[in-house]
Amino acid sequence: MSRAGPPLALTLGEPAGIGPDISLLAWQRRDVAALPAFALLATPELMRTRAEALGLAVPVERVGFGDAAAVFPRALPVVDLGLPVTAAPGTPDATSASAAIAAIDRAVAAVTTGEAAAIVTNPIAKHVLYAAGFRQPGHTEYLAELAGRRAGAAPGGAPREAPPRPVMMLWSPTLAVVPVTIHVALARVPDLLTRELIVATGRIVARDLVARFGIARPRLAVAGLDPHAGEGGSIGTADRDVVAPAVAALVAAGIAARGPLPADTLFHAAARKTYDAALCMYHDQALIPIKTLAFHDAVNVTLGLPFVRTSPDHGTAFDIAGTGTADPSSLIAALRLAARLAGPGRTARAAVA
Ligand SMILES: NC(=O)C1=CN([C@@H]2O[C@H](COP(=O)(O)OP(=O)(O)OC[C@H]3O[C@@H](n4cnc5c(N)ncnc54)[C@H](O)[C@@H]3O)[C@@H](O)[C@H]2O)C=CC1
């Protein structure tokens, strides 16, 4: 994998989680894993302290984005957030949320100006950010908000373009899944699940699978909400009245979509060969199969943004932060996929649907 060109911007994530650990471990495996150059948005002191605590011989160098690729072969390049970060492994503190958010903000600024090729995010702990006043459910929506803000307004105050609509996709070599509703209570799903939401999500997925993943005619499998996809309306009416018309609208738009399909039989080996991505109606319908089949290979990709963003599929893992047992494989997969999606021969900015 080429290390020429701008580096990837890797965010700190929750400093008390395993983000610092897996960033150090990924850098150590940079050659064997053929990693693209990345610059970590963090504080050099935090990274030196964590490397020492883990017994990892990782030199850390403070850099600007422009120096990161040259430094990467000899040291972990860190773009200094210039903030105090005091959280100990496993114990987020008052510095956690501001550092985690500042890293995301800085990464978006860098990818927008071309200083960075793409963004890879380390996991944040949602409840820690919510307690500090963070108003978006997660990275996915916050990145879209930042992208929208950067698109700015035309003279006179009218928006220059519609804010991007972000779509979460969990991707692995064996399965790709898209939760149509994301971080919402299960009880709210039936009300939030509209034909418009399913159609808009399916269109973005189809478009980005073409533009970013190079799949000429993506096949979408759309899961039903209820058992047996509603059994013809006798076990709930959402599949008949909402999901089926949405699938028909996707087909009418020229997208190879099928459904509603019973979710219980959508993920076995033979079924997985029949589609490129499964649209699922709620978070766990999508994430349980992929984390079961590919916990260490799966990557969270945000579709619908004007830049590439990937992330490991797992969370902050407070229970093992600072112990040296965190597996960096999903972060490594996220770094590699980000470089592939943003790299030469791929459309860096997907066409607007
Ligand atoms: N992209 C993001 O920012 C994400 C953030 N989260 C956040 O993470 C926090 C913790 O969530 P949990 O549900 O506990 O999930 P988790 O993924 O942090 O941990 C679940 C289990 O998997 C283990 N695990 C996770 N990653 C591992 C790795 N790389 N190597 C070895 N073991 C690993 C943990 O030790 C734990 O036992 C939550 O606050 C949630 O908001 C969760 C998923 C994604």
Ligand SMILES: NCC(=O)COP(=O)(O)O
């Ligand atoms: N469960 C997936 C997850 O929490 C990722 O959310 P995001 O921070 O990438 O929006």
